[in-house]
Amino acid sequence: MNAEKTALPEIDIPYVKQACSNCIMRELCLPVALASNVLDKLDELVYLRKRFKAGTHIYHAGNNFHYLYAVRSGFVKLETLNEDGREQVTGFYMMGEILGFDGIATDQHMCTAVALEDSELCVIPFDRIEHVGQEMEHLHHHFYMLMSREIVRDHTMMMLLSGMQGDARIAAFILNLSQRFHERGYSSYDLVLRMKREDIGSYLGMKIETVSRVLTKFRDQGLLEVHQKHVRILDMNGLQKLVGHHPCK
Amino acid sequence: MNAEKTALPEIDIPYVKQACSNCIMRELCLPVALASNVLDKLDELVYLRKRFKAGTHIYHAGNNFHYLYAVRSGFVKLETLNEDGREQVTGFYMMGEILGFDGIATDQHMCTAVALEDSELCVIPFDRIEHVGQEMEHLHHHFYMLMSREIVRDHTMMMLLSGMQGDARIAAFILNLSQRFHERGYSSYDLVLRMKREDIGSYLGMKIETVSRVLTKFRDQGLLEVHQKHVRILDMNGLQKLVGHHPCK
DNA sequence: CGGCATCTTGAGTTGGGTCAATGGTCGTGG
DNA sequence: CCACGACCATTGACCCAACTCAAGATGCCG
Numbered sequence: 001m002n003a004e005k006t007a008l009p010e011i012d013i014p015y016v017k018q019a020c021s022n023c024i025m026r027e028l029c030l031p032v033a034l035a036s037n038v039l040d041k042l043d044e045l046v047y048l049r050k051r052f053k054a055g056t057h058i059y060h061a062g063n064n065f066h067y068l069y070a071v072r073s074g075f076v077k078l079e080t081l082n083e084d085g086r087e088q089v090t091g092f093y094m095m096g097e098i099l100g101f102d103g104i105a106t107d108q109h110m111c112t113a114v115a116l117e118d119s120e121l122c123v124i125p126f127d128r129i130e131h132v133g134q135e136m137e138h139l140h141h142h143f144y145m146l147m148s149r150e151i152v153r154d155h156t157m158m159m160l161l162s163g164m165q166g167d168a169r170i171a172a173f174i175l176n177l178s179q180r181f182h183e184r185g186y187s188s189y190d191l192v193l194r195m196k197r198e199d200i201g202s203y204l205g206m207k208i209e210t211v212s213r214v215l216t217k218f219r220d221q222g223l224l225e226v227h228q229k230h231v232r233i234l235d236m237n238g239l240q241k242l243v244g245h246h247p248c249k
Numbered sequence: 250m251n252a253e254k255t256a257l258p259e260i261d262i263p264y265v266k267q268a269c270s271n272c273i274m275r276e277l278c279l280p281v282a283l284a285s286n287v288l289d290k291l292d293e294l295v296y297l298r299k300r301f302k303a304g305t306h307i308y309h310a311g312n313n314f315h316y317l318y319a320v321r322s323g324f325v326k327l328e329t330l331n332e333d334g335r336e337q338v339t340g341f342y343m344m345g346e347i348l349g350f351d352g353i354a355t356d357q358h359m360c361t362a363v364a365l366e367d368s369e370l371c372v373i374p375f376d377r378i379e380h381v382g383q384e385m386e387h388l389h390h391h392f393y394m395l396m397s398r399e400i401v402r403d404h405t406m407m408m409l410l411s412g413m414q415g416d417a418r419i420a421a422f423i424l425n426l427s428q429r430f431h432e433r434g435y436s437s438y439d440l441v442l443r444m445k446r447e448d449i450g451s452y453l454g455m456k457i458e459t460v461s462r463v464l465t466k467f468r469d470q471g472l473l474e475v476h477q478k479h480v481r482i483l484d485m486n487g488l489q490k491l492v493g494h495h496p497c498k
Numbered sequence: 499c500g501g502c503a504t505c506t507t508g509a510g511t512t513g514g515g516t517c518a519a520t521g522g523t524c525g526t527g528g
Numbered sequence: 529c530c531a532c533g534a535c536c537a538t539t540g541a542c543c544c545a546a547c548t549c550a551a552g553a554t555g556c557c558g
Contacts, residue, residue: 080404088412090404102404104397111404130390140389141379147396148353154403155329155339155351155360161410162454163337166514197537205411210514212538228523228537415546446505459546461506477505477555 045128046070051120058099058113058121065103067123071095074119075194078102079112079202087112089203090154092195095184100126101147116194161205164243169204170214171242174224178233189236193229294377295319300369307348307362307370314352316372320344323368324443327351328361328451336361338452339403341426341444344433349375350396365443410454413492418453419463420491423473427482438485442478 049072052058058069061081069076071093078091078099090111093099103109104126132139160172174191182188193200197208204211215231218224223239225232233239298321301307307318310330318325320342327340327348339360342348352358353375381388409421423440431437442449446457453460464480467473472488474481482488 078404080408082405082408082412086412088408090407101397101400104393105401110401130393143393144353144379144396147393147400148350150400151350151396151403152354152359154400154407155327156331157407158339158403158410159329159331159337161407162451163331163335196535202411207515208537209516209539213514216538445503456547457505458507458548462546465506 045132046122046124048123049120050123051118052115054115054117054119056115058115059103059109061109061112063103063109065100065107065109066125066127068098068100068126068129069113070098070122070124072120072122074121075116076119076121077114077116077195077199077203079114080110081112087202089195089199090157092116092199092203094180098124098146100124101150116199166204166206166210166214167217168243169206170200170211170218171223171239173200173204174231174233175236175239175243178236189233191231191233193231196229294381295371295373297372298369299372300367301364303364303366303368305364307364308352308358310358310361312352312358314349314356314358315374315376317347317349317375317378318362319347319371319373321369321371323370324365325368325370326363326365326444326448326452328363329359330361336451338444338448339406341365341448341452343429347373347395349373350399365448415453415455415459415463416466417492418455419449419460419467420472420488422449422453423480423482424485424488424492427485438482440480440482442480445478 052074058076059067061079073095076093076099077089078093079087080090080102081087091099093113099113100109102111129139129143160169164172177191177193178188181191195203197211201208201211215224215226218239219226221238223233223235225234301323307325308316310328322344325342325348326338327342328336329339330336340348342362348362349358351360378388378392409418413421426440426442427437430440444452446460450457450460464473464475467488468475470487472482472484474483
């Protein structure tokens with residue numbers, strides 16, 4: 001909580017757009033409903049958006065932590081470095097989701113965030129969030145909720161990784177995306193997987209050959225239509241059964 | 250955030266001990282160093298400790314969320330329920346660690362916390378934390394750090410689960426415990442695994458037979474001495490090599 | 499001592515990893 | 529516009545780590 005953080009440090013990628021008032025967070029479909037005055041406050045605090053081209057880094061593991069990022073459009077993956085330097089995908093973020101919480105613990109980011117397609121993010125200076133006045137304690141509650149949500153999500157992921165077989169992992173993954181798209185007003189049946197098979201494999205703990213094989217199998221079973229990154233769910237129930245129906249180790 | 254939370258709801262297990270002032274959190278070896286005045290404030294807010302017998306629940310999935318719990322002594326496991334009702338261990342907490350963050354997101358606990366041995370926990374009313382005044386914003390920072398730490402830890406766990414083989418998982422698990430004991434002033438070589446093989450297996454995503462076999466193998470290789478729950482590390486380096494040395498899938 | 503829970507060990511099976519080759523798609527430049 | 533190459537995805541054959549089932553061994557408590 002050192003004072004020099006209050007003066008915003010130079011951001012390592014050029015600003016793209018100065019925000020007009022009351023328009024940045026407002027349009028953002030946050031996963032938790034916010035009171036109007038909280039949104040106003042957020043718009044005050046969040047004064048810029050930034051575009052990232054597909055493949056560019058939003059932050060690197062080791063970077064000093066200053067900002068959280070809310071995804072306005074696009075798709076972002078989070079990679080965690082393990083002991084031996086290899087990277088592993090530990091999360092995907094889409095419109096309305098916030099990333100960067102990994103940096104608070106040590107004031108340095110522990111993960112690397114990469115845009116999977118051209119994306120636009122809101123840049124949220126975290127120290128401003130922390131220093132909002134007492135009248136804005138709603139804001140703290142909101143961020144506690146967001147972090148808790150991430151923790152719960154990670155626990156779900158751990159369960160999936162340690163308890164389920166390949167089939168169930170892929171099914172759970174597809175259903176999860178489907179649900180998140182649905183919540184944002186998109187079709188829950190027609191999905192575009194913005195990430196490559198390699199990312200899916202890394203995230204789900206399986207090799208890309210296996211990812212591919214499972215997708216083919218699902219297609220043969222009439223559960224999905226698969227054309228490259230485009231996936232159409234034909235049998236939602238069938239997928240749910242795969243997840244729930246004890247195909248656990 | 251609703252007002253009735255300010256009045257503390259009945260806690261579902263009887264209080265054991267009313268705290269004397271300035272003694273509850275003080276003695277707690279928190280994972281993040283705290284300024285003295287922050288500790289004072291915490292001692293004000295945290296006004297009770299509670300004992301839990303081995304095997305008893307601290308909270309259940311579905312319980313309304315009111316408190317965080319700091320482990321003063323003992324050992325706690327966290328279990329997450331998956332779709333089909335089976336439970337899976339998603340964390341272990343020892344002295345100085347805080348659990349309960351899973352409840353903030355929806356105001357209901359998403360996991361079940363169980364004492365693995367007789368344990369004493371500090372009960373921290375979360376709404377008091379949220380409503381501390383501006384002068385205590387350090388406290389918010391502290392809790393943001395704790396939550397971020399949990400997120401980072403979960404990411405590490407996800408990596409371990411999806412990227413490592415059985416040998417490496419067990420090695421990483423033992424080294425992790427060793428480190429945490431060491432940080433708390435205990436030997437990093439002589440460990441007592443408070444949980445059963447089944448819990449380890451659930452946590453690490455392997456069957457108890459495999460856990461057992463790996464431990465036996467490590468014993469045969471001279472890495473460990475194993476007597477039931479007591480484990481002595483003979484070759485720390487060897488274990489570290491297993492984790493780092495790409496025995497990944 | 500018996501009964502119960504936990505842990506270990508063995509034998510056989512399988513899901514998913516490895517290696518290797520083929521097939522698609524896209525972008526660039528002639 | 530087509531041809532080339534780079535990159536990504538799919539498919540097949542083979543193999544091994546970890547699962548399953550089953551039997552013992554060990555320890556703990558009354």
